[in-house]
Amino acid sequence: MMKHFFTFLLLLYVPLVVFSQETELVKPKKVLSTKSRGTLPALIRGPYLQVATTNSMVIRWRTDALSRSRVRYGATAENLNLTADDTKLKTEHIIKLTGLMPNTKYYYSIGSLQDTLQRGADNFFVTLPPAGEEGKYKIGIFGDCGQNSVLHRSVRDQFIKYLGNNTLTSWMLLGDNAYPDGEDAQYQTNFFNIHKDNLLKKYPLFPVPGNHDYHDIEFTNAVAQRTHEISYYSNFSMPTEGESGGVASNNQAYYSYDVGNIHFLALDSYGMEENKYRLSDTLGPQVQWIKKDLAANKNKGWVVAYWHHPPYTMGSHNSDTETELVKIRENFIQILERAGVDLIICGHSHNYERSRMMMGHYGMEPTFNAAKYNLSQSSGKYDGSNNSGPYLKDDKNDKGIVYVMTGSVASVGRMKPSFPHDAMPFANSTIGGSAILEVEGNRLDFKWICADGVIRDQFTMMKNVNKKTKIKAKRGEPLTMQASFPGKNYKWSAGTEKTRSIQIVPTAGTKTYTVTDEFNNLKDTFEVKAVR
Structure with missing residues (x-):
C-alpha cells in the first residue's frame, strides 16, 4: 500500500518539475533596463529639433537604456531656469517646450530628472517668426x-x-x-x-x-x-x-x-x-x-x-x-x-x-x-x-x-x-x-x-518692384524715399548715396527722382509734387 502511495506522489511531482522547467525556458528576458545607480544612460542619437512654431519646439533624443526625460532651457546657456519633463521611462525621448516667445533664442540641455546628457553653448534654438512677418x-x-x-x-x-x-x-x-x-x-x-x-x-x-x-x-x-x-x-x-x-x-x-x-x-x-x-x-x-x-x-x-x-x-x-x-x-x-x-x-x-x-x-x-x-x-x-x-x-x-x-x-x-x-x-x-x-x-x-x-x-x-509712385509733400520739409527692392549699391538720381533710402527736401513744383539697382535691372520712379 505504501509503495503505491509513493508511486502516486512521484507521478504528481514529475509533471510539476517539467512544467517549471518549461516555464523557465520561455520566461521573457528584459532587453532594456535603467542602468545601475550612478551610471548614466548613453546618448546615442540627437538632440534634434522638430515641429518648430512661433511659441513651441519639440526636442528629441535617444538613449541606450530606459530613463526619464528632462529638458532644461532658458535665455542664456548659464541660466537654464525652466524645465519640461516626461516621467515615463523611455529610450526614445520627445519633449515639447511651450509658452515660448516668437523669433527668440533659447539655450537648452537634455537628460534625465537628476542628470544631464548634453549641455553647452551650441545647444540652442530660435523659435519661428510670426507668420507673415518680413525679415x-x-x-x-x-x-x-x-x-x-x-x-x-x-x-x-x-x-x-x-x-x-x-x-x-x-x-x-x-x-x-x-x-x-x-x-x-x-x-x-x-x-x-x-x-x-x-x-x-x-x-x-x-x-x-x-x-x-x-x-x-x-x-x-x-x-x-x-x-x-x-x-x-x-x-x-x-x-x-x-x-x-x-x-x-x-x-x-x-x-x-x-x-x-x-x-x-x-x-x-x-x-x-x-x-x-x-x-x-x-x-x-x-x-x-x-x-x-x-x-x-x-x-x-x-x-x-x-x-x-x-x-x-x-x-x-x-x-x-x-x-x-x-x-x-x-x-x-x-x-x-x-x-x-x-x-x-x-x-x-x-x-x-x-x-x-x-x-x-x-x-x-x-x-x-x-x-x-x-x-x-x-x-x-x-x-x-x-x-x-x-x-x-x-x-x-x-x-x-x-x-x-x-x-x-x-x-x-x-x-x-x-x-x-x-x-x-x-x-x-x-x-x-x-x-x-x-x-x-x-x-x-x-x-x-x-x-x-x-x-x-x-x-x-x-x-512688386519697378514701382512708379506719386507723392505730395510739403515744401521745405524732409521727405524719405525708399527703393522697393532689397539690395546694395543703389544709384539715386539725387545725390551720391548708395543706401536703400534717402532723404530730400522738396522745393517748388514737381520733380522726378529715380533709383536703380547696381546692375541697372530695376528702377523705381518717384514723382514728388511740392505743396505749401
Missing part, C-alpha cells in the same frame, strides 16, 4: 543625403562654412534620407551621426520621404507605401495639426508651415493614401488638402513646395520614362501653377538641374519649347552678367515657377544621354552640393553650394 531668413536644403560618404561630409562642411555666424532659420530634407533601405540603423550611420554635432542640435528640421525611405526588407516597397510602417515616421515628428502654420493635414506624410512671410508645403510623392492615391492622383486626400492649404495662404509673400520625385530631370533618373515622374508632371504641377506657387524643389536624381521661370509644360522633353514655356529668358543669376536680371512677379501677375532638382548631397553622377533636361539648362553632374534659400522681404535668393565651397548656380526672384 531675413535662411533655409537649408539637403537632397538625397542618406549615404555615409566623404561627399556628404564635404557638402555639410561647406554649407556650415558658408553659413558662418548666421543663424539658419530651418532646414529641409528632400527624401532618400537613409540608403539603401530606410532602416533605422541606416538613419543612424548615414544621417544622424553625420549631423549630430552641428545642424541637428541648433536648427529645426522639416523632412519629406523618398522612395528609399519606403523600402521594406521583410515585405515589399508596395506594402510600405500602403502601410507607412517605416522608420522615417518613427524617427521624425511633423506639424500635422497646423501648429506651424497652414491648414492641418492630420497626416505625417504631408504638411505645411510658415517661416515668416514664406509658406512651405512638404509633400509625399511616393507613399499611398487610402491604399491607392499618390501625389499624382488629384482626387486623393493629399491633393485635396493641398488645394485647401493653398487657398487659405494666398496672403503669404512666397510659396515654396518640395517633395522627392521631380517633374523634369535627365540626371540619374529620366522624367520621360519613370511613371510617377510623368504623372506628377502631367496631372499635378498645373494645380500649383494656378495657385501662384513660386518655387518647386525636388531631389531623386543625383545631380543638379534648374529651370528658368516657366509655366505650362506637361509633355515629354522633346516637346519643350523655351520660347513658349519660359516666362523669362533671363538666367536669373542677378550677378551683372549678360541677361541675368531677377525673375519678377507682382500682385497682378503671379504666374510662373522656378523648378530646382538638387539631389547630390551624398552621391553624384550617372546622367542620361540628353542631360540636362531641356527645361532645366542650369545643371551640373560632376560635383555634389546642398542649397540655401535666403529671403528678405520681397526678395528671394537661391544658391547651390558645392562640396568645394563654390556657388555654381544661383537665382533671384522679386515681387
Whole structure:
C-alpha cells in the first residue's frame, strides 16, 4: 500500500518539475533596463529639433537604456531656469517646450530628472517668426543625403562654412534620407551621426520621404507605401495639426508651415493614401488638402513646395520614362501653377538641374519649347552678367515657377544621354552640393553650394518692384524715399548715396527722382509734387 502511495506522489511531482522547467525556458528576458545607480544612460542619437512654431519646439533624443526625460532651457546657456519633463521611462525621448516667445533664442540641455546628457553653448534654438512677418531668413536644403560618404561630409562642411555666424532659420530634407533601405540603423550611420554635432542640435528640421525611405526588407516597397510602417515616421515628428502654420493635414506624410512671410508645403510623392492615391492622383486626400492649404495662404509673400520625385530631370533618373515622374508632371504641377506657387524643389536624381521661370509644360522633353514655356529668358543669376536680371512677379501677375532638382548631397553622377533636361539648362553632374534659400522681404535668393565651397548656380526672384509712385509733400520739409527692392549699391538720381533710402527736401513744383539697382535691372520712379 505504501509503495503505491509513493508511486502516486512521484507521478504528481514529475509533471510539476517539467512544467517549471518549461516555464523557465520561455520566461521573457528584459532587453532594456535603467542602468545601475550612478551610471548614466548613453546618448546615442540627437538632440534634434522638430515641429518648430512661433511659441513651441519639440526636442528629441535617444538613449541606450530606459530613463526619464528632462529638458532644461532658458535665455542664456548659464541660466537654464525652466524645465519640461516626461516621467515615463523611455529610450526614445520627445519633449515639447511651450509658452515660448516668437523669433527668440533659447539655450537648452537634455537628460534625465537628476542628470544631464548634453549641455553647452551650441545647444540652442530660435523659435519661428510670426507668420507673415518680413525679415531675413535662411533655409537649408539637403537632397538625397542618406549615404555615409566623404561627399556628404564635404557638402555639410561647406554649407556650415558658408553659413558662418548666421543663424539658419530651418532646414529641409528632400527624401532618400537613409540608403539603401530606410532602416533605422541606416538613419543612424548615414544621417544622424553625420549631423549630430552641428545642424541637428541648433536648427529645426522639416523632412519629406523618398522612395528609399519606403523600402521594406521583410515585405515589399508596395506594402510600405500602403502601410507607412517605416522608420522615417518613427524617427521624425511633423506639424500635422497646423501648429506651424497652414491648414492641418492630420497626416505625417504631408504638411505645411510658415517661416515668416514664406509658406512651405512638404509633400509625399511616393507613399499611398487610402491604399491607392499618390501625389499624382488629384482626387486623393493629399491633393485635396493641398488645394485647401493653398487657398487659405494666398496672403503669404512666397510659396515654396518640395517633395522627392521631380517633374523634369535627365540626371540619374529620366522624367520621360519613370511613371510617377510623368504623372506628377502631367496631372499635378498645373494645380500649383494656378495657385501662384513660386518655387518647386525636388531631389531623386543625383545631380543638379534648374529651370528658368516657366509655366505650362506637361509633355515629354522633346516637346519643350523655351520660347513658349519660359516666362523669362533671363538666367536669373542677378550677378551683372549678360541677361541675368531677377525673375519678377507682382500682385497682378503671379504666374510662373522656378523648378530646382538638387539631389547630390551624398552621391553624384550617372546622367542620361540628353542631360540636362531641356527645361532645366542650369545643371551640373560632376560635383555634389546642398542649397540655401535666403529671403528678405520681397526678395528671394537661391544658391547651390558645392562640396568645394563654390556657388555654381544661383537665382533671384522679386515681387512688386519697378514701382512708379506719386507723392505730395510739403515744401521745405524732409521727405524719405525708399527703393522697393532689397539690395546694395543703389544709384539715386539725387545725390551720391548708395543706401536703400534717402532723404530730400522738396522745393517748388514737381520733380522726378529715380533709383536703380547696381546692375541697372530695376528702377523705381518717384514723382514728388511740392505743396505749401
